[in-house]
Amino acid sequence: MSNHIQITLNDDLLRTFTNAIKEAVREELPQYQDSFRKDWLSTEEVMEMLSVSRRTIQNYRDEGKVPYTQNGRKILYPRDGIEEFLRKNMIKAYR
Structure with missing residues (x-):
């Protein structure tokens, strides 16, 4: 038995969701940037x-x-x- 979830988003909700993800990444990225940096x-x-x-x-x-x-x-x-x-x-x- 497999479980599936289907979510349908309209354009405005998808844009809001995408912007929220971008903002979260922008806020969190600086603290991890040095760990990705090659010496x-x-x-x-x-x-x-x-x-x-x-x-x-x-x-x-x-x-x-x-x-x-x-x-x-x-x-x-x-x-x-x-x-x-x-x-x-x-x-x-x-x-």
């Missing part, structure tokens, strides 16, 4: 984060602009180091 990033993730090419990332490494660690051929970047690089190179609006 180390791949070259591809840094390329996407900075919107630059693989060659540019290699230049940044060669010039000592971004910290990294290498194990064999695998290169990883500390997230904090990349975020610091972004902060140091940020140009603030003059107004």
Whole structure:
């Protein structure tokens, strides 16, 4: 014997329900965000984060602009180091 429940929602009730879920997630997400955050990033993730090419990332490494660690051929970047690089190179609006 299986139990089934069927709920029928009109558009307004569905919109209200959806908005309530979005608001609950928005309120709860900040306390869990750090647990989902990766401490180390791949070259591809840094390329996407900075919107630059693989060659540019290699230049940044060669010039000592971004910290990294290498194990064999695998290169990883500390997230904090990349975020610091972004902060140091940020140009603030003059107004």
